[in-house]
Amino acid sequence: MKDTLYEQYKLKMDRFVKAFGYDAIIYRNIIYCIVPRQHVEQEELYEIKHLSDYMIQKGDIRVGCILPTTDGNLSTTIHDEEVVMIRIPVYSHRNTNTLGNELARFHNRGRSFPYRVNKINRIGQWKFLWEKRLDQMELFWKEKVRQHPQNRFETLFVEAFPYYIGLTENAIQYLVDTEMDVAPSAIDSATICHHRFTETSWDKDTFTKLPTDWVFDHCTRDLAEFIRDQYTRDESRQNGNVIHFLKEYERVSPLSPFSWRLLYARLLFPLHFFECIEGYYMTESENKKEIQLQRLESMLQHSSDHERFLATFLSSVGVNEKRLTIPNISWLQIKKV
Template identity: 65%
Template sequence: MKKFLFDHYNLKIDRTVSLFGYQGIIYRNILYCIVPVANWEPEEIFEIKQMSDYMIQRGDIRVGSILPTTSGQLTCRLDQLDVVLVRCPVHSSRGHEQIGKELARFHKRGRSFPYQVSKVSRIGQWKYLWEQRVDQMELFWKEKVKSHPETRFEEMFIEAFPYYIGLTENAIQYLVDTELDEYPAPIDSATICHHRYTELTWDKQYFVKFPTDWVYDHFTRDLAEYIRDQYINGENQINDQIIRFMEEYERGNPLSPFSWRLLYARLLFPLHFFECVEGYYVTDSVEKKQKLEQRLASILKHSSENERFLASFFQNIGVDKRRAKVPGINWLSR
């Protein structure tokens, strides 16, 4: 690694660290992280670099930037992999900083990003992406039904999938109705978001915001994924942290009726189920398969609690559905 860093970036190593599971070094009090970008198109990396450079210019000193090589390339080959080098200033830990407030500030900055985004844009694409995902899994499910289940995981998947098709159809219809019924407010313009925003997305030790995790989308993507992660890992219930997070966020960015409905549509989509099944079939690790089998069993065991969570979501976080003009899902309230 010493030779790689010196040859391509003219950097030396003072000490090594690990960040988000990636290899990192510290040189002259600056943190550098080597991030694999397999299967990324050059246009994607260019757009990510544009977004990170812009956020730094807007005053976010905790955003990492993609460092070009000494020859001006954004990517480099290391151990047969395409990688980028992300440069992050070393800061003290974030301590008790309000994560909802900081995310609202992040989205507000990102909303004024002035350049066109195409490769990493997901704005307006949820319906298509959800339909594509469920159609692909349905074809796979039909094959498994024909060949008969060979493992406990496959038995659970075959039995449960029709229910999750129904839940996905509800999410898609709710999304379509939202786009037909509500007019977006200024806050609903696209901004810089994350693939999966959770409490751990911004490293607690260095509080680094990694741009390689970013997409360009509606801000409720991040809110929904944070809430989903907190709910699933919080014994399947609304916890104080979710309520506090939403209160902190809304102080800086009050949600519009369109936002509330988009947030709810994303919570309706059973992403945790899809990721569990997809993860099981792409891994060769026996240990990971066992963990994902336990995870699927837990998801199915708590499906009734998930329905109650969705049915009472707005009430539990203190939102008046009539004032926010948010329709419910009748069958969830049975």
């Protein structure tokens, strides 16, 4: 590793540490985080670098900087793995803002990004991406039905998928109706978001941010994925955290009626189910397969709780659905207690 770091980045290693859950080195009191590139293409990395450089120029001193190699590439190979080197800003002071407050400020800065984004652009593409994901999984499901399930996971998948087809179609229709019925506001402009935003996406004390999982999308992507993660985190469903998070966000950036409906459409989309099924079939590890089986069993066991969460979510966070003319999902309301 030492030879590669010096050859590719002219970095020496004073000591080895962990940062953001990744391997990292300290050189001249600066942390350099070694982040696996995973499935991110080079062209996507260049767009992400443009976004992060812009945010740093706009004054966000807590954004990590992607380091090019000596020959201008944005990734290199260490121990047979493609990695990206992130220079972590030297900022040790605890951030006194709340997470919701800081995310709203982050989104506000990101909305002013003046250049075209192609590879990591997701704005306006949810319908297409959800339909594509549903069609692909439905083909896969039909094949599993034809072959007959081989184990408990496949049995649960085959039995449960028709229910999640219905939920996905509800989400897509809700999204389509929103885009037809409601005019977007200034807050609905595209901004810098995360592939999956959770309370662990940023350093919890300083809110230092790694840019490697950024996309360009509507702000409610991050809000919905934070809420989804909180909901699935434990039995208490973390509702107090969600209410506080949204209130703090809206202190800086009040959500429009369009935003609330988009947020709800994304919560309706059963992303947790798709990722569970995909996660099971994409791994060779028996241990990871077992984890996904347990996850699926828990998901199906708590499906009524999930319906109740969807039915009561807007009212539980203080949204006046009638004033904002936010429609309900009729079949969920029947089960609303």
